[in-house]
Amino acid sequence: MLRQFIEFSIIGIASGGMYVLSALGFVIIFKATRVFNFAMGEMMMVSAFLFLTASKTFGLHWGLALLATLGLSAVLAFLMERFVLRRMIGRPVVVLVMVTLGLGSILRGLAGLIWGHEIFQLPDFLPRAPIFMGDVLIPGKLAWSFLGVAVIAVGFIAYYRYSRAGIAIRATSADLVTAEVLGINVRGVFTMAWVLAGLLAAGAGIAAASVNGVSPQLGFVALNVLAVIMLAGLSSVGGVVIAGIFIGWLETIVGAYLGASWQSFLPYVVVLAVMLIKPNGLFGEARVERI
Amino acid sequence: MSVSSNASARMVPSAPDTNSWITLETVSLVVFAAVAITLPAYASVYVLYMACLVAINVIATVGLNITVGYTGLLSIGHSAFIGVGAYAAGLAMVHLNTPLPVNVLIGGVSAFLVGLVFGIPSLRIKGVYLAIATLAAQYSLYFVFQNWTSVTGGDRGLNLPATNLFYLGDTGFYYGALILAVLACVAARNLFRTRVGRSLIAVRERDYAAEVLGINIVRAKLLAFGIGAAFAGVAGALTASFLRLVNPDQFTLMVSVFFLAAVVVGGRSSIIGSVLGAAFMTLIPDALREILSLTSPGGTANVAGLLSPLREIIFGALIVGFLMFEPRGLMGLVERLRGRKELVGSEASGD
Amino acid sequence: MGVLLAIDDVNLSFGGVHALSGVSLDVEKGRVTSIIGPNGAGKTSLFNVISGFYTPQSGSIRFEKQELSDQAPYQRSPVGISRTFQNIALFSGLTVLENIKLGAHCQLSSGLLSSALWWGKAQREEAALSRRIDEEIIDLLDLREIRDRPIAGLPYGLQKRVELARALVGRPKLLMLDEPVAGMTSSEKQEMAGYIRRCVDEWSTTVLLIDHDMTMVMGLSDHVVVVNFGKVIASGAPAQMQEDPAVIAAYLGEN
Ligand SMILES: Nc1ncnc2c1ncn2[C@@H]1O[C@H](COP(=O)(O)OP(=O)(O)OP(=O)(O)O)[C@@H](O)[C@H]1O
Ligand SMILES: [Mg+2]
Numbered sequence: 001m002l003r004q005f006i007e008f009s010i011i012g013i014a015s016g017g018m019y020v021l022s023a024l025g026f027v028i029i030f031k032a033t034r035v036f037n038f039a040m041g042e043m044m045m046v047s048a049f050l051f052l053t054a055s056k057t058f059g060l061h062w063g064l065a066l067l068a069t070l071g072l073s074a075v076l077a078f079l080m081e082r083f084v085l086r087r088m089i090g091r092p093v094v095v096l097v098m099v100t101l102g103l104g105s106i107l108r109g110l111a112g113l114i115w116g117h118e119i120f121q122l123p124d125f126l127p128r129a130p131i132f133m134g135d136v137l138i139p140g141k142l143a144w145s146f147l148g149v150a151v152i153a154v155g156f157i158a159y160y161r162y163s164r165a166g167i168a169i170r171a172t173s174a175d176l177v178t179a180e181v182l183g184i185n186v187r188g189v190f191t192m193a194w195v196l197a198g199l200l201a202a203g204a205g206i207a208a209a210s211v212n213g214v215s216p217q218l219g220f221v222a223l224n225v226l227a228v229i230m231l232a233g234l235s236s237v238g239g240v241v242i243a244g245i246f247i248g249w250l251e252t253i254v255g256a257y258l259g260a261s262w263q264s265f266l267p268y269v270v271v272l273a274v275m276l277i278k279p280n281g282l283f284g285e286a287r288v289e290r291i
Numbered sequence: 292m293s294v295s296s297n298a299s300a301r302m303v304p305s306a307p308d309t310n311s312w313i314t315l316e317t318v319s320l321v322v323f324a325a326v327a328i329t330l331p332a333y334a335s336v337y338v339l340y341m342a343c344l345v346a347i348n349v350i351a352t353v354g355l356n357i358t359v360g361y362t363g364l365l366s367i368g369h370s371a372f373i374g375v376g377a378y379a380a381g382l383a384m385v386h387l388n389t390p391l392p393v394n395v396l397i398g399g400v401s402a403f404l405v406g407l408v409f410g411i412p413s414l415r416i417k418g419v420y421l422a423i424a425t426l427a428a429q430y431s432l433y434f435v436f437q438n439w440t441s442v443t444g445g446d447r448g449l450n451l452p453a454t455n456l457f458y459l460g461d462t463g464f465y466y467g468a469l470i471l472a473v474l475a476c477v478a479a480r481n482l483f484r485t486r487v488g489r490s491l492i493a494v495r496e497r498d499y500a501a502e503v504l505g506i507n508i509v510r511a512k513l514l515a516f517g518i519g520a521a522f523a524g525v526a527g528a529l530t531a532s533f534l535r536l537v538n539p540d541q542f543t544l545m546v547s548v549f550f551l552a553a554v555v556v557g558g559r560s561s562i563i564g565s566v567l568g569a570a571f572m573t574l575i576p577d578a579l580r581e582i583l584s585l586t587s588p589g590g591t592a593n594v595a596g597l598l599s600p601l602r603e604i605i606f607g608a609l610i611v612g613f614l615m616f617e618p619r620g621l622m623g624l625v626e627r628l629r630g631r632k633e634l635v636g637s638e639a640s641g642d
Numbered sequence: 643m644g645v646l647l648a649i650d651d652v653n654l655s656f657g658g659v660h661a662l663s664g665v666s667l668d669v670e671k672g673r674v675t676s677i678i679g680p681n682g683a684g685k686t687s688l689f690n691v692i693s694g695f696y697t698p699q700s701g702s703i704r705f706e707k708q709e710l711s712d713q714a715p716y717q718r719s720p721v722g723i724s725r726t727f728q729n730i731a732l733f734s735g736l737t738v739l740e741n742i743k744l745g746a747h748c749q750l751s752s753g754l755l756s757s758a759l760w761w762g763k764a765q766r767e768e769a770a771l772s773r774r775i776d777e778e779i780i781d782l783l784d785l786r787e788i789r790d791r792p793i794a795g796l797p798y799g800l801q802k803r804v805e806l807a808r809a810l811v812g813r814p815k816l817l818m819l820d821e822p823v824a825g826m827t828s829s830e831k832q833e834m835a836g837y838i839r840r841c842v843d844e845w846s847t848t849v850l851l852i853d854h855d856m857t858m859v860m861g862l863s864d865h866v867v868v869v870n871f872g873k874v875i876a877s878g879a880p881a882q883m884q885e886d887p888a889v890i891a892a893y894l895g896e897n
């Protein structure tokens with residue numbers, strides 16, 4: 001009984017890693033550009049398909065396929081920013097968010113046209129052998145994908161904290177005008193944020209698909225990430241990590257004990273509850289708007 | 292910031308030829324009314340079917356436009372509120388055998404109330420949080436539709452008795468839907484001639500200035516969101532009677548995106564735009580099917596597989612394309628064709 | 643004359659920045675009180691405290707002897723406070739008339755149903771308001787020509803005037819103007835000062851004014867309050883202030 005619970009918990013925490021990655025992708029774009037990127041899930045989905053095509057159709061080694069996917073996802077994100085969102089800077093946020101929703105719909109449709117609507121399994125590039133912690137068993141794929149995700153997340157956070165680009169993004173997020181005055185290339189920051197988000201989407205997409213397979217609907221699963229972000233509050237990168245893992249855990253536990261149909265909806269109930277009690281999220285801080 | 296300076300450049304104080312505008316407006320209105328009223332006399336079953344669908348979608352689109360276009364609140368769960376109206380009306384029909392007018396009322400009120408439940412936690416917070424709450428509505432309501440089997444019938448849904456309005460069968464339903472669509476448009480139009488509607492626009496454009504003028508922004512947003520949901524509920528009640536079937540798959544996220552596209556394509560903050568947008572978006576999938584079956588050698592079987600992804604691409608492309616190149620939607624195109632180069636939307640203000 | 647607005651020992655800080663420290667001042671009924679001070683002195687912050695946008699850490703704000711602190715921003719218009727903003731805050735998607743009408747939002751009361759039906763009260767109320775605006779405001783501020791134009795595209799000076807109209811239409815007891823002539827040409831400034839003068843004379847509105855233009859401040863004010871670094875450093879009659887050593891030092895220090 002207890003052992004089973006622990007097992008489910010570990011599985012949940014491991015699958016939360018995927019949420020952490022895509023949530024970081026959301027947050028980075030939001031921090032830099034104030035846009036909520038509703039196409040994030042579709043970017044993940046497309047990345048997973050790219051990985052599938054590279055490794056299965058073109059028979060690349062999985063390491064090469066991963067590199068190709070990272071590159072192509074970054075290019076896709078770059079194109080979206082350069083040719084759509086860049087041209088709409090200064091428009092109301094609602095409009096920008098609707099545009100990302102439209103972009104997501106286009107990507108989903110394209111994926112359906114190109115790859116069809118079945119669920120494809122990624123080739124087995126991760127070791128399958130389960131890992132035992134004491135007498136608790138963790139599926140091998142999950143453990144390894146979590147490890148991969150953790151490496152990317154730690155690398156990203158370090159980059160965000162300490163690199164020049166990361167500092168520029170944070171400065172822009174704090175005060176766009178001042179950042180501009182200080183000589184930060186704000187447009188470059190916007191592009192940078194999207195490219196980073198593209199990379200994160202690739203990691204998250206492959207991680208998600210390596211466990212559950214990929215179909216054009218994969219992006220919808222990623223929408224739960226929004227719940228993560230709400231829970232954390234948009235301003236907190238550290239909060240996102242905790243919230244992502246929590247949501248992954250909650251989803252798995254709920255799925256295991258109540259059934260799969262409860263999975264996609266319970267995170268939102270938690271989020272609505274948090275919104276009622278702490279409007280800025282559990283880790284976010286309230287900002288006094290300048291008038 | 293850059294946009295506000297453009298605004299003056301884009302404004303050409305063309306002499307608004309008021310007289311000819313009024314005549315054109317009146318003429319098109321009269322032609323529209325004549326066609327709409329006489330339609331059942333000569334239209335095929337298919338055309339009448341599409342006309343009913345357009346009328347229903349007009350109601351839902353106008354509602355969403357009040358929330359998204361006029362008040363600037365992004366709702367991506369509109370179809371879930373249509374679903375609430377449809378189920379509420381359907382249940383009333385099944386269990387109480389209520390007539391259409393009562394169903395419509397039940398649909399509107401129940402969707403309004405459910406809308407408030409989701410609006411209250413999110414509307415206190417600024418920004419796009421509402422979008423997430425509406426996503427929550429989309430998922431949780433879908434979940435309820437699907438899993439509360441004893442009430443909703445689960446995936447099979449509810450089968451409903453035929454509605455016989457005015458003792459005219461399908462024609463009667465058409466007139467019912469038409470009347471409601473016209474009422475919805477007129478009511479929305481009136482709303483924006485008065486303090487209530489003005490306050491919604493004020494909240495969208497500059498919330499702090501609205502507050503200084505004594506507008507309770509949380510209440511205004513809640514009201515706008517509730518009205519949008521109520522219109523959706525009315526449309527849902529009509530859908531239920533029209534299709535005589537309510538099931539969860541009528542109320543997916545894709546349907547919500549469909550209505551967002553209708554608002555954007557027609558023109559945000561424009562009632563006539565909503566009518567155009569709803570009609571355009573309703574006819575597109577069918578036109579698409581026709582074109583595909585004409586051009587595709589594989590026949591109908593092939594078409595079905597292509598249709599759904601193509602629809603997603605087209606909906607998405609319409610949203611992106613119009614927002615980028617014609618933010619005022621079809622209404623903007625119409626005015627452009629008529630040579631009225633007024634403001635191309637005044638979207639200078641930020642969030 | 644009584645005190646309309648009494649600000650008592652207000653402290654406001656943002657993190658480490660003390661925007662207001664122990665600010666106290668009284669605004670006398672029927673008079674023009676001006677707040678002057680160098681950039682960043684805390685003038686706008688004080689307005690935002692009065693409007694309820696910023697919550698001070700301590701201190702009290704009483705309007706007609708009623709404590710305002712626990713009133714939400716939207717509850718302050720009905721009691722008779724209105725204002726304009728340093729950066730024009732008009733609704734650019736609406737016309738001039740609609741913007742002005744919004745200034746009287748609190749005096750209208752038609753509900754959702756009556757509005758949607760455009761029947762009875764809603765219709766009467768709107769017509770009466772339009773008429774009143776035409777009679778009282780449009781002529782007073784010379785807005786006839788642009789009455790039905792959209793805001794976007796109007797020249798800056800005119801936008802400032804429309805904002806004044808919107809703040810006036812509700813017949814506020816206290817009118818707060820945040821730099822009403824900033825960025826104007828000198829003839830526009832004179833014009834604007836004339837409009838403010840007219841409102842004060844015709845309706846004996848109490849005015850709280852912020853501006854950097856000394857000619858206008860000295861010409862309009864009955865009472866001047868000088869702030870610097872969030873503190874009141876002097877207050878008194880306009881002529882007196884021009885000679886006050888502390889005031890001169892504050893301004894010279896800035897240069
Ligand atoms: N929302 C806010 N968050 C942080 N600091 C703020 C905020 N609003 C004002 N300040 C700070 O408070 C101080 C006073 O600003 P305020 O705008 O009140 O000055 P002001 O006297 O109106 O100046 P100006 O003449 O330039 O308009 C400034 O240091 C400013 O940076
Ligand atoms: Mg100021």
